[in-house]
Amino acid sequence: MGSISVQNVGKAYKQYPSRFGRLLEWLSPVPIVRHDLKWVLKDIDFVIKQGESLGIVGINGAxxxxxxxMITGTTQPTTGRITITGRVAAMLELGMGFHPDFTGRQNAFxxxxxxxxxxxxxxxxxxRIEEFAEIGDAIDQPVRVYSSGMQMRLAFSVATFHRPDILIIDEALSVGDAYxxxxxxxxxRTFREQGTTLLIVSHDKTAIQAICDRAILLNAGRLELEGSPEAIFDYYNALLADKEAANVVQTKSEDGTTQTKSGSGEAVIDSIRLLDTDGRSNELIDVGSEVTLEVDVAVKSDIAELVLGYMIKDRVGQPIFGTxxxxxxxxxxxxxxGDRISYRFTFPANLGEGSxxxxxxxxxxxxHVVKNYEWRDFAVVFQVLNMSKxxxxxxxxxxxELSVENH
Structure with missing residues (x-):
């Protein structure tokens, strides 16, 4: 069994106006308060059932x-309750628990x-730990001579040599080589298929979408949004451009997809069309055929520069091509x-069948992180069919191009 229940959890740290404030609180014969509370988390509430995979997303400081x-017990919540069932393996910080003067083998123990x-x-x-880490003779050398990638290899190998009930990872896998x-x-992925509950913090959209069933977005210490990884990352990208989220809006379409729009509105998208080779608006595209993305933009305020970008994504939100x-x-x-601009991007739809x-x-x-006028996900949805290849x-x-020679 491996489950996590976070109920109305908050975390606050005491801030003292002077270095003597803490001492006065401790030594006073009567209860006195010489501190203010700085809340870093408030009203966090979610449940991860056995075998589920949850991603946590948020800007730095969220x-x-x-x-x-708090979930792993390193620190205690100020309010609320956290309940965990099952054995937990966690990688919260790179090489956490490693002593630089001990060898990798000693640190593994x-x-x-x-x-x-x-x-x-x-x-x-x-x-098994040595085999998976692949750091060779370095296992018997002091950790202080390890690169960050070698530390990550050893730490991950130790944390996962047995399949845990719950695996928690905080950005550690962003370090090291691609292999x-x-x-x-x-x-x-193997652990997930075998029933391990996963909790992963990452800014890597591809990793979260590939592994997680759902995701939550933390913003300014509160749980701002919970939903599919794609919807969460669309909102997260909009949040990067609008830190206060004042102009970020999400709406659900009839087919269940969640569209995210954000921006200051100094320039707006007026109309969008995807045209086939005959110049007709078409959402059914043949593999390899030429298509044109036509976008009309209306300028609402004087601006020094205007850039239009587009990103083609597959059905699970993975980026295929963008410029x-x-x-x-x-x-x-x-x-x-009052200015108006029309854009036409023409390109071959060299895509596989799908949505x-x-x-x-x-x-x-x-x-768009610098100055966002309008960001719109799911501006166009289309199907690619193989009708001629x-x-x-x-x-x-x-x-x-294939050549075959018989000898």
Whole structure:
């Protein structure tokens, strides 16, 4: 069994006006208060059932790491209750529990005991730990000579040499080489298939969408949103451009998809059309055929620069291709209120069969994070069908040239 229940949890730290305030509280013969409470988390409420996978998303300072420390018992909540069933393996900080002067092998024993394993269990599985970590003779060298990637390899290997009931990871897998990241995620996926409950904090949209059933968004110490990973990341991206979330709006369409819109409104998208080779608006596209994305923009205020970008995403929200007029060196400059601009992006739909969507962004500079006029997810949804090509599988049409020689 592995489940997590977080009920109305809050965390506050005491702030004293002077260095003597704490001493006065301790020594006073009568109860006195010489501190203020600084709340870093408030009213956090969610449940993760056995075998579920939850991702936690939020900008830096939102309270993600504090929440994980409370869940793992490193620190205690000020209010509320956390209930956990099952054995927990957690990687909250890179090399947490490692002593720099001890060898990797010695640290593996110490870290394993912190996770609740006996010395005999760790000794029996040390060969498995070494094999998965792949750090060679470095296992018997002091950890102070390890790179961050080597520390991550060893820490992950120790935390996962047995399948835990609950696995908690806080950004640690963002460190290290691509090979070990793939290897680690393969192990995580295997654990998930075997019933391990997963709780993962990451800014990596691909990782969260590939592993998690749902996600929550923390903002300014509160649980702002809970839903599908794609909807959460769409809102998170909008939040990066609008820190106060004053102009971020999410609406549900009839087919159940959640569209996120945000922006200052200094320039807005007036109309969008996806055109086929005959110039007709069409949401059924043949593999490899030429299509045109036509976007009309209305300028509502004087702006120094306008950039239009688009991103094609597959049915689970993974980015397939994206670009903008900044990178194409076609940004519009010194625009006046009332100006209108029409854009036409023409490209081959070299995509595999399936459902796709296009997200649009109006902004200044290289990305919408600097100055966001309008961000709109699911601006266009279309289907790609194979009506003229030989059968193939995958998300991209990459026609090969084949030569065969018989000898």
């Amino acid at each position: 309270g993600k790491s504090t929440l994980l420390k 110490m870290a394993g005991q912190l996770l609740g394993y006996s010395v005999d269990e760790i000794a029996e599985n040390m060969s 070990f990241q793939h290897k680690s995620f393969d192990r995580i 903008n007029t900044y990178h194409l060196e076609r940004s519009s400059k010194a625009l006046k209120s 796709y969507s296009i997200a649009l962004a109006l902004h200044a500079g290289e990305s 030989k059968k193939f599988v995958g998300c991209a049409w990459i026609e090969p």
